[in-house]
Amino acid sequence: MFANADLHIHSPYSMAVSRSMQPESLIRVCVTKGINVLGTGDALHPGWMKAWEPFRENAAGIVIVPQGEVEDERRVHHVILAEDPAQFGQLRDLMAGKCRSFETSGRPHVYLSGGEIAAAAHEVGAMIGPAHAFTPWTAMYAYFDRVADCYGTQPIDFVELGLSADSSYGAAIPDLYNVPFLTNSDAHSPQPEKIGREFNRLLPKALSVKGVLACVKEGGIAMNAGFFPEEGKYNRTACVRCFTQYSYEEAVRYGWRCPDDGGIIKKGVSDRARELSKGGTSRPRPPYLHIVPLGQIIQTVEGASSPHTKKCTEIYTSFIGSFGNEIAVLIDAPVAEIRTIHPKVADAVEALRSGSVVLHPGGGGKYGTFSL
Incomplete structure (x- = not known):
């Protein structure tokens, strides 16, 4: 038995989050997506956890895991997972006076x-681990070179890779050899x-x-799935104003200031991971499948302005009606069956599964893109 789990999202109580992020909408989109396990998001907020109360035991068969994110005194973000919402109430009590x-x-x-x-x-x-650990803002490896520099003597239970990294970025870092990797959406809207x-x-x-948390703790992860790292906003070293990308050596030579507009050159996740991996040997990890959301695939092959145009929505709906959910289309359905609904989408899914796509890396805060 396997379960598809997204263990980090947010609520409308966080900044830049859609007001539509409500339990009913989240459960509905999980069914469409094929997510069996969902983090609540923002479990330290008592009002948000109260909103979840009617749905924790009645969520269309989806397991709802109490989950929150917190920012520490150095602005490093941490993901926390617990079995019971009451544990977050206890955590608030322990941190009273510090927030x-x-x-x-x-x-x-x-x-x-x-x-x-x-x-x-x-x-x-x-359980606790660094959120989007490699991102050059608000992340463990933005400020520290070692886990112990951030967490002292406390162990971490997992590492969340973030959108700009995949398993290969952390596989050669000795600090992380025995730590499970998680890949989560960190979603701010219920699309x-x-x-x-x-x-x-x-x-x-x-x-x-309880079973899900034990599985994570024991490293029972069969597969991670997510973006090509190049699609992330901070994959390459780049200027945060004009997004011009630089090699690490160029950035050092320019003193980490863009020669064109004087903007800060932000070190990319790919360069940072290479720094941290020096002297390490890459250790085996569960397979990592690079995926692109089905709506984005349809938008690309149709040349549409948005995945939510009428035509794109009709195509998306036909796929869900035939295969049950989006993840089944992206990962499990035979390409020949996908082709009966939309040949171009089938070609794209086949290209993604084989890794034969053209990537245009992101950096400096601008998402990367792909083409077929």
Whole structure:
């Protein structure tokens, strides 16, 4: 038995998040997407967890995992997973006096170190790991070279790779040899191209919150799936104003300032991962499948302005009607069957599965793109 899990999303209580991020909408899109396990997002916010109460036991067969994200005193972000929402209430109590935004922010800023937050999470029986660990803003490897520099003596239970990295970026970092990798959407809107755009295929012994968390802790991850790293906003070293990309050596020579407009040159995830991997040997990891959301594929092959045009929506709906959900189309359905509905989409899915696409890497805060 496998389960497709997206264990990091957000609520309307976080910045730049759609007001449509409501439990009903999230459950509905998970069914369409093929997600069996979903993190609640923002579980430290009491109002958001109250909104989830009617749905935790009645979510169309989807396992709802209490999940939150917190920002520490260095602005590093951490993902926390727990079996029961009450554990997040206990965590708020432990961090009382160190945060002024539990009632107002879905992703609160806490005036504690990463190690102190991890210690509190472990004290209440929760799991913790760095969010989007390689991103050059608000991430562990943006500020630290080693896990212990961020978390002190506290262990981490997982590492979330983020949209600009895949498993190969962390496989040769000695610090991470025995740490499970997670791939989550960090979604801010309840659209099929956002929810589950990165997910984990798990092999839990029981399809329950307890079974899912045990599976993650024990490394029972059959596959990670997500973007080509080049599609991420920070994959390449680039200027944050004009997005001109530079090699690492060029950035050093220019003093990390763009010679064209004086903007900051931000070190890309690919260069940062190479730095961190020096001296390490790449260790085996579960397979990583590079995917592109089905709506984006349809938009590309149709030359449409959006995946939500009438024609694109009709094509998308026909695929869901035939195969049940989007992940089945992207990963499991025979290409020959996909071709009976839309030959160009079938060609694109075949190209994605074989990795034969042309990538135009992102950097400096601008998403990368792909072409067929």
